[in-house]
Amino acid sequence: MSKKSKEYLLEMNDITVRFPGVLALDKVHFDMYPGEVHALLGENGAGKSTIMKALAGVNRHYEGEIIWKGEPIKAESIVEQNERGISIIFQEMNLLPNLTVAENIFFGRHPTDSMGMVLWDKMNNDARELLDSIGTNIREDALIKDLTVGAMQMVEIAKALSFESDLVIMDEPTSALTNKETENLFEVIEKLKQRDVGIVYISHRLEEIDLLADRITILRDGKYILTEKKENLSREDLISNMVGREIDDFYPRVEVEVGDIALKVENLNQELNGLKDISFFARAGETTGFYGLMGAGRTELMRAIYGADHYDSGDVYIWGEKTNIKSCEDGKNKGIAFLTEDRKTQGLILDFSISENISITNIDALISNFKINLKEEKERNQELVSKLQVKTPSIQQKTLNLSGGNQQKVVICKWLNSDSNIFIFDEPTRGIDVGAKTEIYSIINSLKEEGNAVIVVTSELPELLGVSDHIYVMSNGRISGEFDNDTLATANQKSVMRYATKEY
Amino acid sequence: MATKKKINFGDKSSLIVLIALIILLGLLEPAFATVNNAINILQQVTVVAILALGVNIVIFTGGIDISVGAVVALSGIVLGKIVVDAGLPMFVGIVLSLLVALFCGVFNGVMISKFKLQPMIATLAMQSMARGLALTIAGGKTISGYPESFLYLGQGNVFGTKIPVQIVLMIALFIIFHFIMRYRKFGRYIYAIGGNEEASRLSGINVDRYKILAYSISGLMAGVTSLVLVAKLNSAQPVAGLEYEMDAIASCVIGGSSLLGGQGSVWGTFIGAIIIVIIRNGLNLMGISSNLQKFVIGLVILLAVLADSFRNRKKLQ
Ligand SMILES: Nc1ncnc2c1ncn2[C@@H]1O[C@H](COP(=O)(O)OP(=O)(O)OP(=O)(O)O)[C@@H](O)[C@H]1O
Ligand SMILES: [Mg+2]
Numbered sequence: 001m002s003k004k005s006k007e008y009l010l011e012m013n014d015i016t017v018r019f020p021g022v023l024a025l026d027k028v029h030f031d032m033y034p035g036e037v038h039a040l041l042g043e044n045g046a047g048k049s050t051i052m053k054a055l056a057g058v059n060r061h062y063e064g065e066i067i068w069k070g071e072p073i074k075a076e077s078i079v080e081q082n083e084r085g086i087s088i089i090f091q092e093m094n095l096l097p098n099l100t101v102a103e104n105i106f107f108g109r110h111p112t113d114s115m116g117m118v119l120w121d122k123m124n125n126d127a128r129e130l131l132d133s134i135g136t137n138i139r140e141d142a143l144i145k146d147l148t149v150g151a152m153q154m155v156e157i158a159k160a161l162s163f164e165s166d167l168v169i170m171d172e173p174t175s176a177l178t179n180k181e182t183e184n185l186f187e188v189i190e191k192l193k194q195r196d197v198g199i200v201y202i203s204h205r206l207e208e209i210d211l212l213a214d215r216i217t218i219l220r221d222g223k224y225i226l227t228e229k230k231e232n233l234s235r236e237d238l239i240s241n242m243v244g245r246e247i248d249d250f251y252p253r254v255e256v257e258v259g260d261i262a263l264k265v266e267n268l269n270q271e272l273n274g275l276k277d278i279s280f281f282a283r284a285g286e287t288t289g290f291y292g293l294m295g296a297g298r299t300e301l302m303r304a305i306y307g308a309d310h311y312d313s314g315d316v317y318i319w320g321e322k323t324n325i326k327s328c329e330d331g332k333n334k335g336i337a338f339l340t341e342d343r344k345t346q347g348l349i350l351d352f353s354i355s356e357n358i359s360i361t362n363i364d365a366l367i368s369n370f371k372i373n374l375k376e377e378k379e380r381n382q383e384l385v386s387k388l389q390v391k392t393p394s395i396q397q398k399t400l401n402l403s404g405g406n407q408q409k410v411v412i413c414k415w416l417n418s419d420s421n422i423f424i425f426d427e428p429t430r431g432i433d434v435g436a437k438t439e440i441y442s443i444i445n446s447l448k449e450e451g452n453a454v455i456v457v458t459s460e461l462p463e464l465l466g467v468s469d470h471i472y473v474m475s476n477g478r479i480s481g482e483f484d485n486d487t488l489a490t491a492n493q494k495s496v497m498r499y500a501t502k503e504y
Numbered sequence: 505m506a507t508k509k510k511i512n513f514g515d516k517s518s519l520i521v522l523i524a525l526i527i528l529l530g531l532l533e534p535a536f537a538t539v540n541n542a543i544n545i546l547q548q549v550t551v552v553a554i555l556a557l558g559v560n561i562v563i564f565t566g567g568i569d570i571s572v573g574a575v576v577a578l579s580g581i582v583l584g585k586i587v588v589d590a591g592l593p594m595f596v597g598i599v600l601s602l603l604v605a606l607f608c609g610v611f612n613g614v615m616i617s618k619f620k621l622q623p624m625i626a627t628l629a630m631q632s633m634a635r636g637l638a639l640t641i642a643g644g645k646t647i648s649g650y651p652e653s654f655l656y657l658g659q660g661n662v663f664g665t666k667i668p669v670q671i672v673l674m675i676a677l678f679i680i681f682h683f684i685m686r687y688r689k690f691g692r693y694i695y696a697i698g699g700n701e702e703a704s705r706l707s708g709i710n711v712d713r714y715k716i717l718a719y720s721i722s723g724l725m726a727g728v729t730s731l732v733l734v735a736k737l738n739s740a741q742p743v744a745g746l747e748y749e750m751d752a753i754a755s756c757v758i759g760g761s762s763l764l765g766g767q768g769s770v771w772g773t774f775i776g777a778i779i780i781v782i783i784r785n786g787l788n789l790m791g792i793s794s795n796l797q798k799f800v801i802g803l804v805i806l807l808a809v810l811a812d813s814f815r816n817r818k819k820l821q
């Protein structure tokens with residue numbers, strides 16, 4: 001925190017936001033000093049994104065008072081707030097897919113000459129500098145649609161920094177980043193602090209909060225709970241204030257008798273994404289964890305197995321039978337569920353209700369007398385939604401209107417609803433709060449107990465070590481290491497990272 | 505917006521426009537608001553509405569079909585050639601002309617899903633091909649002289665009543681389509697594909713198959729439209745159906761279907777079709793030339809699309 005002043009950079013008082021059927025914020029308070037990192041915490045749907053969207057000028061329909069540098073203001077539009085010195089990295093990516101990285105960063109603010117012609121070189125150079133400053137080698141002339149989710153996140157960050165604001169809001173900036181990129185971001189944050197820039201930091205990763213935060217504000221169910229210096233709050237205090245109860249067993253374990261090999265892959269090669277000679281298996285009654293740094297090829301491997309992309313050679317066996325999966329439809333019919341990495345573009349039909357999104361994987365089960373039984377659909381899906389505690393006034397709510405974490409829960413419900421027996425979860429807990437994570441780990445456990453095979457692809461080491469019975473590590477498109485029954489005990493952060501950084 | 509799916513926004517606003525139009529015209533011209541005139545208007549709606557019904561399915565997927573007007577002409581000419589010129593039985597003519605229309609749709613669908621052509625381009629090409637074939641086969645002439653039993657479809661009443669057969673056919677088709685779109689897997693999948701094609705594919709939906717089906721239905725409905733039209737006029741013309749695709753697309757958009765796909769309803773399109781016909785009717789009564797009418801209809805489409813894009817923009821907030 002800046003020593004020179006105790007004056008607020010920002011004060012927000014009695015902020016209230018309503019949506020039909022939802023009181024998203026109820027007289028919430030938030031304030032910022034210059035040069036501090038202020039963590040905003042709370043469960044999925046607590047209202048974190050909502051209050052920051054109000055501040056960023058995205059949602060004009062808020063009640064309450066915003067005082068910026070001592071002056072009361074009305075946050076009317078995002079452009080206006082940018083000019084005032086407030087910028088935001090959105091939780092859900094907001095880039096234009098058909099434009100380049102540089103064009104996205106400077107969208108609407110292209111540098112021009114006196115004739116009004118766009119100075120492309122200057123724009124690209126400025127973009128390059130920004131990208132370098134956050135330590136990424138994404139090309140400034142690449143199209144957004146060709147980037148991975150993580151790379152898009154880096155572009156969002158570069159964009160937010162390009163405004164040279166006094167306050168930068170970061171809504172779950174690291175949820176799609178690799179460790180290296182996360183470290184780079186932390187360095188950037190450190191530099192911003194030195195320039196007296198204030199940072200609002202939203203994250204469900206409590207380790208990051210430990211590392212970064214000066215102060216912490218907690219919201220629960222749209223209500224203000226507290227603001228405290230980080231030193232005054234233990235991890236337990238944090239969790240119990242967020243969740244409203246204590247969590248003692250974060251990674252619940254169950255012992256399940258291991259069954260047959262459900263999925264076996266032999267010598268799979270895919271030129272396009274550089275997958276080389278991949279062989280592995282996943283057994284029923286076990287959770288098989290896949291770890292790797294970004295670009296290691298985990299997602300690409302899973303996509304190929306499920307039928308989303310073609311592979312060049314190799315054999316895939318499902319329950320011992322050699323199969324030739326050519327499309328996602330084949331993959332699903334073979335009993336594979338594939339929870340994709342990006343919920344917004346690959347997981348959900350945002351205009352569909354929660355219920356319709358869940359049904360889509362298993363409509364046949366709802367058909368009687370040649371028609372979809374709408375009543376049964378409602379009951380069945382309501383059950384799933386309650387089980388995963390999706391926060392919503394009704395299952396008829398459009399998924400567009402859900403908070404990020406709740407959208408993720410709907411994607412999980414959708415695949416639980418399918419008749420699958422091999423579950424591939426690519427980053428299942430991305431954006432999910434601490435309480436709900438434990439809930440999801442128990443769901444994975446019950447899938448195991450019911451005799452399914454579960455594959456969890458994760459970038460979080462504690463999660464990998466917490467849930468897996470069998471671990472594969474990937475690097476550069478190859479399997480670089482394995483921990484099976486005999487060696488699982490030797491798996492720890494260090495040994496896993498050694499494999500993950502193996503060079504080929 | 506917390507929406508109840510059953511009454512979607514599109515439906516409601518188009519219904520309001522329709523009621524407003526009826527009240528307005530009823531006040532200006534008392535003869536307008538009579539049962540006879542209602543039947544009269546519905547009779548004029550049938551062609552546009554049945555055509556729009558098929559196009560609507562394509563629009564739900566996020567695509568567009570501008571070939572339907574020309575397909576109406578082609579399948580009409582096929583019917584005329586077979587029944588009038590070759591003297592084959594009526595049912596042979598009906599089946600073959602429907603098959604031709606269906607084939608045009610399948611062709612569109614395959615080009616768009618398998619060969620990844622832009623829907624606008626693929627169906628523009630089909631429009632030109634179908635029209636060209638119709639003109640060539642007919643040799644520029646109209647083909648008249650069909651059996652009474654067939655003309656009944658376009659001109660007769662359900663026996664013992666004053667209800668025209670074509671209206672019954674139209675309403676039956678709408679009920680069937682409503683059922684399919686709301687209660688069948690097909691309907692769900694079509695909306696899903698329009699909402700998010702990639703997510704649909706990753707959910708295990710065979711997107712290509714359903715897109716081909718959508719265009720096929722659009723083609724087939726153009727065939728049905730053609731039957732009604734020929735029966736109404738007792739003639740098949742190579743220039744029939746000119747620019748009908750405009751009215752069909754306009755009906756969908758006015759009825760609340762989004763050109764981005766994934767949104768809209770079958771009944772909305774019905775209302776949209778009625779609105780289009782009433783506007784045309786009104787313009788006729790006011791003595792406005794058909795050239796200027798084109799301008800007005802264009803303007804109405806523009807407004808409807810603007811309203812749609814406004815709705816979408818609001819949603820992104
Ligand atoms: N446009 C909207 N329409 C209706 N309800 C909404 C809308 N946007 C948000 N909500 C609701 O407001 C509440 C707060 O959502 P918000 O996105 O702020 O949560 P969050 O704290 O950011 O959660 P997460 O950790 O999952 O991102 C949720 O219950 C959500 O369903
Ligand atoms: Mg959020």
